[in-house]
Amino acid sequence: MINIREYVIDLDISNGDSKRMNCPICNGYKTFTVTNNMGKVLWNCYKVTCSLSGSSKVRLYKKEKMIYLLYYLSMLCLIKIDGRQTPSALNGV
Numbered sequence: 001m002i003n004i005r006e007y008v009i010d011l012d013i014s015n016g017d018s019k020r021m022n023c024p025i026c027n028g029y030k031t032f033t034v035t036n037n038m039g040k041v042l043w044n045c046y047k048v049t050c051s052l053s054g055s056s057k058v059r060l061y062k063k064e065k066m067i068y069l070l071y072y073l074s075m076l077c078l079i080k081i082d083g084r085q086t087p088s089a090l091n092g093v
């Protein structure tokens, strides 16, 4: 029995990507899918007789972390700009 968690993490699927491949357990042809969703890797085999599925957290790569951080910061900025809108009555002061 292989360590499926290690196997999946070793596939090195980058964030947002997914892979469809032969199942390492039942050898089903392309029945095994792996998806990386924000550093959480989910795997599942579609073969009825094979109940292989699970999930594991993996570390985000530096680049992906930066993109996420930038996205997060830009969201914060948008909120800030919205909050800073001055009422029109103050414009004449």
Ligand SMILES: [Zn+2]
Pocket (backbone or CB within 6 Å): 023, 024, 025, 026, 027, 028, 031, 032, 045, 046, 047, 050, 051, 052
């Ligand atoms: Zn399988």
